[in-house]
Amino acid sequence: RKEVEQDPGPFNVPEGATVAFNCTYSNSASQSFFWYRQDCRKEPKLLMSVYSSGNEDGRFTAQLNRASQYISLLIRDSKLSDSATYLCVVNKYAGVYNKLIFGAGTRLAVHP
Amino acid sequence: GAGVSQSPRYKVAKRGQDVALRCDPISGHVSLFWYQQALGQGPEFLTYFQNEAQLDKSGLPSDRFFAERPEGSVSTLKIQRTQQEDSAVYLCASSRGAGHTFGSGTRLTVV
Numbered sequence: 001r002k003e004v005e006q007d008p009g010p011f012n013v014p015e016g017a018t019v020a021f022n023c024t025y026s027n028s029a030s031q032s033f034f035w036y037r038q039d040c041r042k043e044p045k046l047l048m049s050v051y052s053s054g055n056e057d058g059r060f061t062a063q064l065n066r067a068s069q070y071i072s073l074l075i076r077d078s079k080l081s082d083s084a085t086y087l088c089v090v091n092k093y094a095g096v097y098n099k100l101i102f103g104a105g106t107r108l109a110v111h112p
Numbered sequence: 113g114a115g116v117s118q119s120p121r122y123k124v125a126k127r128g129q130d131v132a133l134r135c136d137p138i139s140g141h142v143s144l145f146w147y148q149q150a151l152g153q154g155p156e157f158l159t160y161f162q163n164e165a166q167l168d169k170s171g172l173p174s175d176r177f178f179a180e181r182p183e184g185s186v187s188t189l190k191i192q193r194t195q196q197e198d199s200a201v202y203l204c205a206s207s208r209g210a211g212h213t214f215g216s217g218t219r220l221t222v223v
Contacts, residue, residue, distance in 0.1 A: 004154075008152075034211065042216070043203060043214035043215060043216050043217055044155065044203075044212075044214050045214070046211050046212070049211075087154050087155075094160075094168055096162070096167055097143065097160060097162065097167065097168070099157055099160065099168070100145075100157070100212060101157070102147075102154030102155045102156070103154050104152070104153050104154045105153075105154050
């Protein structure tokens, strides 16, 4: 079983739709959680950190459920420019540093 | 520099050839990571440097893979006797805290 699991999609949604991505992780000791965005043939870029209390950044809302080891990302009012792969990321403490473990990503395609 | 710089951007190698991939991290970033990203997958950890010290190389897939960062700045990932399964995007990232800043990657194709 992979340490971080995501639904690969693709999610095909019309502009203006609300879409939610889920992710589960296996390491209960993980302390830091992130969503990264990766455009086709580009490098991953940090979208937002995820906190236990939940956090919102404009149209994007991230939630963390530590008990269920579950992370979510909600995108409201989808734009064409939101089309990308969304990577769920958790940290794994490796003794002297924090290693980031990436999920395989969920592809989102927003169409007119 | 302003960001993480990687070169070459693309590399085609014949099977059995040796390759060297370069990473120039953000100035002052102590931590440097190498990842391998296969098509349709997320980045997979290869190795980690703290300054010039390679503290974790547990992700290197075989002894054909070697990485160095001799002066704690520029890093080189070397792959000897390349195989077709080495074809992937190799990403370098540097950080000063929890998050990573990635370079654009080197797309390696072994033919």
